[in-house]
Amino acid sequence: MSSSAPQAPADARWLARADLQSLIDALIGQGYEVIGPTIDQEAIVYDKIVSVDELPRGWTDEQEPGKYRLARRDDEAVFGYVVGPHSWKRFLFPPHATVATADRTPEGWKMGTPDDAAPKYAFLGVRACELAAIRVQDRTFLEGPYVDPIYAARRKQALLIAVNCTQAAATCFCTSMGTGPRCTSEYDLGLTELEDGFVVEIGSEAGQQIAAGLPLKAVAQAQLESAETARQQAIDQITRTLNTDGIRDLLLGNLEHPRWNNVAERCLSCTNCTMVCPTCFCSSVTEVADLQGEHVERQRQWDSCFNFDFSYMNGGILRNSIRSRYRQWLTHKLASWIDQFGTSGCVGCGRCITWCPVGIDLTEEVAAIREKQP
Amino acid sequence: MITTEALKQTLREIGFSADLPDAVLDELAAVSAMVDFPAGSTIFQEGADNHFLYIVRSGKVGLDMYVPTRGRIRILSIGPGDMLAWSALLGEGRMSATATALEDTCAVAASALKLREMCDTNHEVGYELMSRMAKALSQRLVATRLQLLDLFADTATHSRPRS
Amino acid sequence: MTAPSISPPAVNPWQAHTVKIRKLIREGLGVTTYYLALTEGAAMPSFKAGQFGMLYLPSVGESPIGICSDPGDHETWAFTVREAGNTTRGLAALAAGDTFGMRGPFGSCWPLEESRQSDIVIAAGGLGLPPLRPVIYEYLRRRKEFGRLTVLYGARTPDTLIYAHEYASWQQQGIDVQTTVDRASLGWTGNVGVVPLLLDRLATLDPQRTVVMTCGPEVMMNFVVRSALKRGVPVERIWVSMERNMQCAIGLCGHCQFGPEFICKDGPVFRYDRVAPWLSIEAF
Numbered sequence: 001m002s003s004s005a006p007q008a009p010a011d012a013r014w015l016a017r018a019d020l021q022s023l024i025d026a027l028i029g030q031g032y033e034v035i036g037p038t039i040d041q042e043a044i045v046y047d048k049i050v051s052v053d054e055l056p057r058g059w060t061d062e063q064e065p066g067k068y069r070l071a072r073r074d075d076e077a078v079f080g081y082v083v084g085p086h087s088w089k090r091f092l093f094p095p096h097a098t099v100a101t102a103d104r105t106p107e108g109w110k111m112g113t114p115d116d117a118a119p120k121y122a123f124l125g126v127r128a129c130e131l132a133a134i135r136v137q138d139r140t141f142l143e144g145p146y147v148d149p150i151y152a153a154r155r156k157q158a159l160l161i162a163v164n165c166t167q168a169a170a171t172c173f174c175t176s177m178g179t180g181p182r183c184t185s186e187y188d189l190g191l192t193e194l195e196d197g198f199v200v201e202i203g204s205e206a207g208q209q210i211a212a213g214l215p216l217k218a219v220a221q222a223q224l225e226s227a228e229t230a231r232q233q234a235i236d237q238i239t240r241t242l243n244t245d246g247i248r249d250l251l252l253g254n255l256e257h258p259r260w261n262n263v264a265e266r267c268l269s270c271t272n273c274t275m276v277c278p279t280c281f282c283s284s285v286t287e288v289a290d291l292q293g294e295h296v297e298r299q300r301q302w303d304s305c306f307n308f309d310f311s312y313m314n315g316g317i318l319r320n321s322i323r324s325r326y327r328q329w330l331t332h333k334l335a336s337w338i339d340q341f342g343t344s345g346c347v348g349c350g351r352c353i354t355w356c357p358v359g360i361d362l363t364e365e366v367a368a369i370r371e372k373q374p
Numbered sequence: 375m376i377t378t379e380a381l382k383q384t385l386r387e388i389g390f391s392a393d394l395p396d397a398v399l400d401e402l403a404a405v406s407a408m409v410d411f412p413a414g415s416t417i418f419q420e421g422a423d424n425h426f427l428y429i430v431r432s433g434k435v436g437l438d439m440y441v442p443t444r445g446r447i448r449i450l451s452i453g454p455g456d457m458l459a460w461s462a463l464l465g466e467g468r469m470s471a472t473a474t475a476l477e478d479t480c481a482v483a484a485s486a487l488k489l490r491e492m493c494d495t496n497h498e499v500g501y502e503l504m505s506r507m508a509k510a511l512s513q514r515l516v517a518t519r520l521q522l523l524d525l526f527a528d529t530a531t532h533s534r535p536r537s
Numbered sequence: 538m539t540a541p542s543i544s545p546p547a548v549n550p551w552q553a554h555t556v557k558i559r560k561l562i563r564e565g566l567g568v569t570t571y572y573l574a575l576t577e578g579a580a581m582p583s584f585k586a587g588q589f590g591m592l593y594l595p596s597v598g599e600s601p602i603g604i605c606s607d608p609g610d611h612e613t614w615a616f617t618v619r620e621a622g623n624t625t626r627g628l629a630a631l632a633a634g635d636t637f638g639m640r641g642p643f644g645s646c647w648p649l650e651e652s653r654q655s656d657i658v659i660a661a662g663g664l665g666l667p668p669l670r671p672v673i674y675e676y677l678r679r680r681k682e683f684g685r686l687t688v689l690y691g692a693r694t695p696d697t698l699i700y701a702h703e704y705a706s707w708q709q710q711g712i713d714v715q716t717t718v719d720r721a722s723l724g725w726t727g728n729v730g731v732v733p734l735l736l737d738r739l740a741t742l743d744p745q746r747t748v749v750m751t752c753g754p755e756v757m758m759n760f761v762v763r764s765a766l767k768r769g770v771p772v773e774r775i776w777v778s779m780e781r782n783m784q785c786a787i788g789l790c791g792h793c794q795f796g797p798e799f800i801c802k803d804g805p806v807f808r809y810d811r812v813a814p815w816l817s818i819e820a821f
Contacts, residue, residue: 100551107576110555113549113552146550146789153545283784283789285598285599285784285790293596296596303792310792311782321820323820328794328821332794337797340799
């Protein structure tokens with residue numbers, strides 16, 4: 001995407017830096033639980049916040065294959081980082097959730113489903129790739145023949161406050177996947193951070209409702225231009241690419257390519273990539289009974305196709321080698337997903353590259369398969 | 375007594391020999407006869423000599439092998455179109471299984487000795503016959519392997535300890 | 538963004554019915570058929586031949602099992618289950634009158650509508666016959682709509698042939714039932730050998746007019762398909778029923794994927810050519 005003369009988006013305003021807390025307060029006032037970036041265990045993660053002081057002011061992240069470090073910035077930016085090990089999927093598709101219950105009664109087992117009210121989240125700081133990832137998960141959980149009730153209930157009332165990236169990490173490749181770095185789709189409010197404040201774009205009625213309660217001012221042309229320059233910097237900093245031409249047939253047509261053996265020698269099948277990936281959705285269900293065995297909860301939790309017995313069937317494991325499990329993950333993410341949901345499963349966020357302990361880079365794996373066609 | 379022409383026509387209809395070239399069918403018919411085995415009768419015994427190759431036209435034949443303390447075990451049943459007693463042609467004539475007609479069975483019986491002579495002297499005929507034997511045996515081998523895989527076994531039989 | 542068009546589903550797909558065992562038949566050697574009805578006495582949901590249900594034993598787990606009863610019977614569903622893991626072993630300990638949970642029906646069905654005016658060949662092995670039995674019942678009820686039905690069924694040994702008590706009745710009603718075993722036992726006078734051989738030899742096969750439906754171990758199905766193709770059955774008339782690890786049955790847990798296909802919602806019944814590319818890949 002190239003930069004062009006900035007046009008004032010339909011509804012762009014200005015929020016001074018000092019007034020950022022009012023945004024959080026307005027959200028809380030409207031009954032939202034605000035989830036935003038904060039530092040924990042030397043990483044920028046997403047958690048409940050109530051104050052701007054909890055934001056990672058003046059911090060950035062440095063990412064490489066197999067490496068994630070925080071580093072100090074020389075300014076006070078609160079969104080001056082890229083993406084961390086968390087994604088918003090942990091709130092819409094929680095790592096643990098009760099999906100059904102069973103209670104023993106004199107008349108027999110009584111089956112139920114939980115009807116607890118879903119949390120009302122406001123996500124503060126959603127990157128373009130993350131907006132895309134949420135849309136990808138929407139297709140999985142909401143647009144198939146069966147709708148996931150937990151995802152639907154949370155997603156329905158979630159408010160998305162997007163943040164335009166003003167820098168890119170070395171592991172980013174959103175431009176290759178057509179998902180960023182500009183936030184163009186489906187946010188309620190969109191922020192671009194400048195030195196003394198934020199250009200605020202209103203993207204929906206719900207966003208307008210929040211904006212109405214904020215001390216927003218008219219945005220100046222100079223501010224719009226600075227925002228554009230800042231957003232362009234993110235585009236310019238992207239170095240990694242993934243060639244997606246014909247990728248579906250490339251991968252599904254090369255299921256016995258020698259490269260799979262090669263990557264299998266490096267992959268530990270540790271499941272990190274699937275845990276940090278914002279679109280991975282595999283899960284398992286376990287039974288949790290009380291001591292008397294009278295009340296049983298069916299608990300869904302995140303699983304991973306890299307887990308050894310993920311494909312257990314009839315007394316044996318189908319994908320009983322790292323080679324076959326890595327191949328499953330990559331072909332699903334970049335190829336089968338297209339057949340299943342009409343888009344790629346990958347949004348180019350680079351998390352899997354960063355958080356792989358041995359630094360496997362899927363853009364490199366695809367390039368290797370593409371380059372040497374048997 | 376069936377005529378050679380009628381025999382040839384029968385061979386044309388049976389799977390094993392159906393697509394043999396005309397000239398080969400002539401040769402084959404010349405050394406063959408139709409035989410009937412009533413239900414329950416023994417066609418040949420395991421271990422005994424038999425110098426006839428059979429091509430089943432109708433009916434059903436059970437093949438058994440004897441295992442001490444286990445008795446006679448049926449390892450295969452064959453039917454129309456299948457070949458029987460290939461060891462007669464390919465081996466020394468010592469049968470590796472007992473063949474019993476499970477139903478009234480009608481087969482073409484070809485003299486293995488005469489067939490062998492024919493193959494030795496006429497390599498064209500030899501090639502046609504042997505390639506059909508090879509194909510039938512390879513199909514038989516694949517089917518046997520499928521039996522060996524024991525696909526319907528209890529999963530416990532094939533479970534492996536988790537590594 | 539708040540999306541007013543998103544709604545939680547009207548029926549929660551995790552909601553199980555409570556079912557009661559009306560009767561059970563010990564088919565022998567760890568195999569049992571359970572006849573289930575809803576405890577409230579309401580009619581069972583309707584299902585199509587080939588679909589499956591998730592049998593749920595609270596605190597133990599769920600097991601995907603093909604529904605093996607007559608789709609025209611609205612009172613009960615039947616499931617034939619072999620003891621294999623925790624859930625199925627737990628089920629085996631139950632008796633008539635006991636209750637447990639069930640979700641379903643799920644999945645795709647055998648192409649009965651597309652098979653009208655055609656002959657049908659069912660080629661099944663082992664526990665592959667139960668998901669095809671509804672086809673037999675449906676056929677018996679709607680005879681006039683179909684041509685000939687042939688059932689080719691194989692099991693490990695004679696005493697593991699499932700539904701043996703029904704074969705005579707099916708034969709009497711004009712279905713050609715042929716059975717075979719991998720290993721004969723003393724006194725067995727039937728066929729010995731694998732199911733594909735029965736299809737190789739099927740004299741009454743009219744390939745252009747026949748639909749082949751096969752269910753059983755994947756290797757067996759592959760060879761049945763080879764045999765069908767060799768006999769000239771068009772590839773669009775061959776259907777298989779696939780199996781994979783299933784947990785949610787609603788296409789959301791990821792376990793049952795087979796290439797791009799979710800066995801639970803795109804299958805388990807597939808037209809052969811749709812899954813053919815993946816069948817030849819090991820450990821895929």
